[in-house]
Amino acid sequence: MRLFIFMGLLLASFGAFADSAGRKPLAVVAITAQQKQIHDDVIAVRGRYKDMPSSKRVDLLAKQAGLMAMLEGKTTTDELSESEQTEAFNTLEWIEAAINNAEDERMVCRREKVLGSTRLTRVCRTVEEERRMKELARDQLDRGDAQMRR
Template sequence: MKRSIVLFAVLSCAAFAAVANVGRLGQILQEQREIRAETERPTGAYARFDRNQIDKMQRAQDRIFRLLDGVDQVEQLDREKQVELFNSLEEVKAVLAANENDRQICRRERKTGTTLREVRCATVGERTKLTNEARDWKGDSGVCAPESGSTSCGSARP
């Protein structure tokens, strides 16, 4: 579990640094416009995708276009919008690569014991793994109901 938390923290820093260095907004917009044009053509490069995948990708692109409207640099966006931009770009990438499990998701979260917010990123697969590990660690609810004397309420769980 500790290794997962450390991995989660390392990925958080690396992924958010990628957002801050996206830089060339013109290139991002051009790529997204090209992808959009291909998805709208019935025989385009992305004709293999079903309608749900295309719709998901186009919703993410709509967010990208809205966020970058009138912006010259990523740094002009506040942190929340930078995170939203990164997540939207990752969503488009995940649909194109057909690999949802490797899609990075970043969130701004309050650090325990402070009002400061920090960005934490992890892939969908890592988040699922962390959720499952937390659920396993938590275990049963701890409600004690001995059955015909076979179990002691005070015994340790295996």
Template structure:
């Protein structure tokens, strides 16, 4: 039994080591113009980054525009060090905001049996929706508990 447990743990560890991390939206090795258009299209489509806030969407658009103006038709490597640093900072901002939005927009599906039924139903929600539902439930529970405490003291 301990041998099969050891083999199972080894398989889990090796599988997690082989999983490659998600690639950032903006990569220096690829042409900026193509990446810029792809990111704008993904933001317009609303599927990959469906949970991005309006302020973050605006910040991404502004950073992309600043990068496009700085790089132009050339290459970021050819820029003077100060401008290259600004482009790099904007690139980090875009990657951070879009990575967070992509993670929040990830769809998670669960099969659950509703009360009174034996037939499972698939329920899919984004990670952000699940978080909002959890926060709402916590706040409602706190509200109910505070209401009982107030009534108990009266």
């Protein structure tokens, strides 16, 4: 239980940092310590990981390896580029969602151009919100096609 409280605080801190350059960057040591604990538990197939399907455990370990490679040699998240910060945030969110079986609640961030500008901004939505937006856009396109055929 203590691990997941720590994990929630860690992700909240990272998310807050990722959205505002004025906030204190997160120490990579905290992220790596948390991920090592999760890694050890996944490898040992103990705790909440004992019932996790092996394919999901493999995916989780692969995501962790990518994250650790990205963070290697860094002391804070401030040393990552904006795209790497987004990727690290998305990876941490994926890991949390996999552990908690909460895929629809997982936050996904991307950098999108502001309409009429070349400026990029960070946009974060849950997987469920993304799915609803895609369905709405698809419905609007379908209605437009139906109206054009008349």
